[in-house]
Amino acid sequence: MVTRTVDLRSDTVTKPTEAMRAAMANADVDDDVLGVDPTAYRFEAEMAKVMGKEAALFVPSGTMGNLISVLVHCEIRGSEVILGDNSHIHVYENGGISTIGNVHSKTVKNNSDGTMDISLIEASIRDPEEELYYPTTRLICLENTHAKSRSSPPSHIWSYYGGFFYILNVL
Numbered sequence: 001m002v003t004r005t006v007d008l009r010s011d012t013v014t015k016p017t018e019a020m021r022a023a024m025a026n027a028d029v030d031d032d033v034l035g036v037d038p039t040a041y042r043f044e045a046e047m048a049k050v051m052g053k054e055a056a057l058f059v060p061s062g063t064m065g066n067l068i069s070v071l072v073h074c075e076i077r078g079s080e081v082i083l084g085d086n087s088h089i090h091v092y093e094n095g096g097i098s099t100i101g102n103v104h105s106k107t108v109k110n111n112s113d114g115t116m117d118i119s120l121i122e123a124s125i126r127d128p129e130e131e132l133y134y135p136t137t138r139l140i141c142l143e144n145t146h147a148k149s150r151s152s153p154p155s156h157i158w159s160y161y162g163g164f165f166y167i168l169n170v171l
Contacts, residue, residue: 040058070101070103070139082139084142085109089141090105104135
């Protein structure tokens with residue numbers, strides 16, 4: 001048996017096999033908008049379980065997922081998000097967060113491993129009490145998929161940034 005690798009990094013590079021196409025063509029589907037698509041429901045339920053979350057939402061692309069995630073946290077027009085300068089949201093998503101969501105982005109230099117220095121993040125946060133005419137920082141994105149094609153587990157992210165975010169939430 002020949003093992004074939006399927007590249008699932010994005011919707012533009014994935015080339016499904018015939019077996020994958022057959023599975024898609026024969027999938028049990030219905031109207032997801034009405035909440036009755038059994039395949040989408042099972043997938044979302046399984047992903048929520050895997051991630052230890054209450055629920056999950058399937059969207060057709062990573063770009064859409066990133067946009068939705070930013071907009072959920074930056075619901076006030078003119079909010080600001082801090083991003084790594086090499087993050088996918090900043091480099092490859094055509095400014096969707098600003099054109100669609102009216103969200104300002106502020107970049108912090110990424111280290112070679114994809115992380116950002118806490119001191120640079122902290123220096124970039126805008127205090128609405130002190131800086132009345134600037135956007136208010138409402139979100140910090142720790143996007144790690146651009147970091148040499150690996151993903152940091154939540155335990156690693158918490159060990160590196162956890163204390164900082166605890167302090168940020170208290171303030």
